[in-house]
Amino acid sequence: MGVRNLDKQIGKVTHYYDKLGVAIIDLDSGGLKVGDKLKFKRGEEEEFNQNVESLQVDHQQVDSVKKGDSFGLKVSQPTKPGTLVYSV
Template sequence: MAEKILIGKVTHYYPKIGVAVVELHETLKKGDKIEIEGKTTKLSQIVTSMQLNHVDIETASAGQTVGVKVVDRVREGDSVYKVVE
């Protein structure tokens, strides 16, 4: 069974470009499966695009704030989980 690990929270969402700004508490890599959950949010996806200071990156560390391309709307304060199989 898959385990969900809380890795950060959404601090902003850009609807026109479909990007969530995520403040990380743990490491996140391109290709990781994530779930974003909130009062009205329930989203599951693979991280396909991630940026730090407008530069594409493969890995982000705890303490960094990154932009993550998301497949649907998310909201400020939503929790971000990494799904570990």
């Protein structure tokens, strides 16, 4: 299951806290809000979908983020810096 043409790359993982299961993501385009669906992809082997259940900016809970924001997201699977994030 590759990246579909409808999927739009919106950001990239810059850090992953394995003990917390939290990815730090730089949002390069668009916006994102609680309830949106994301796809994480790094090469061909790593791919999973994730619903946005909560977002944090500077350790504060927020409902949405915009282009240029760096935010924390609890993820369902481990990921690595450099993983691309798509809106689906």
